[in-house]
Amino acid sequence: MGGVPDDRLxxxxxxxxxxxxxxxxxxGTNTWILRAPGAADAVVVDPGPDDAGHLRAVAAAGPVGTVLVTHGHPDHVDGLAAFLELTGARLDTSARLTxxxxxxxxLPAPGHTADSVCFLARVGDERVVLTGDTILGRGSTVVTHPDGDLGAYLDSLELLAAYPVPGLPGHGPVLADCAAAARAYRAHRRERLAQVERALAAGATTPQAVVELVYADVDRALWPAAEQTVRAQLAYLGRAA
Structure with a gap:
């Protein structure tokens, strides 16, 4: 698979x-390639799954010198070792780099997972934020309790709300405005917390019962992920999960 065209990029x-x-x-997982005009090599963010065809397509963008990862979930990093071997690139964990x-x-952004980070990237006057799974291109993300933490996640969204620039998510389409998306995500989380509190007041006593009340309009295939988030919400509220 080659590059996906998007006139917002x-x-x-x-x-x-x-x-x-x-x-x-x-x-599918978004693998991002960054390369300024005239640069000798490229930066790859999140090589993705261990799929030989995908890794070859990413490597075909040209020499790759540096690899970054947003977090350690398999759909983002299972192909990391094979990609480093394929390209000879190095994994970089620096706070700042060119x-x-x-x-x-x-940008440390714990919440979705404890190790989640985002990246602010700049060429000249153009800036983008690579959001990983902290903010998706559509829908909402899971807080993977107990590794993920809702309080940390809300703080990370507040951090990202300071960047009114395009957002490049780990899944889904490009975000026109990372800051606006972060504010919307925060509002959504606050509303979900209110719904969880109402479910508890109505007598829900288990995470599963809360999911059935709060996420009744969500595809049941997503309920296991919703239960992880509910456990994170209950921990945030100081209620036993």
């Missing part, structure tokens, strides 16, 4: 989407 950003669509991965002609700052 700066010219130095390319998307290669992995062929792993599903209820949790939406259209690679592929792109200035990059790591």
């Amino acid at each position: 700066p010219g130095w950003v390319t998307l290669v989407r992995a062929p792993n669509p599903g209820v949790m991965t939406l259209d 690679a592929g002609g792109v200035e990059i700052e790591r």
Whole structure:
């Protein structure tokens, strides 16, 4: 699979989407390639699953010197070792770096997972934020309790609300405005918390019972993920999960 065209992307950003669509991965994992005009090599963010065809498609974008990852979930990093071997690139965990002609700052963003990070990338006056699974291109993300933490997640959304620039998510389409998306996500989480409190007041005594009340309008295939988030919500509210 080659690059996915999107007229909202700066010219130095390319998307290669992995062929792993599903209820949790939406259209598939987004692998992002960053390379400023004239740069000798590229930066790859989230190599994706261990799919040989996908990894070859990403490598075909040109020499890759640096790899970054947003978090350790398999759909983002299972192909990491094979990709590093394929390209000879190095995994970088620096707080700040310049690679592929792109200035990059790591933004710690725990919540979805404890190890989640985002990246602020800049070429000239153009900036984007790579949001990983902290903010998706559509729908909402799961807080993977107990590794994920809702309080930390709300703080991470507040951080991202300071960046009114395009957002490049781990799944789904490009976000026109990362800050607006972060504010919407925060409002959604606050509303869900209110719904959970109402469910508890109505007599729900288990995470499963809360899911049935609060997420009744959500595809049942997503209920296991919703239960993880409910457990995170209950922990945030100081209620036994």
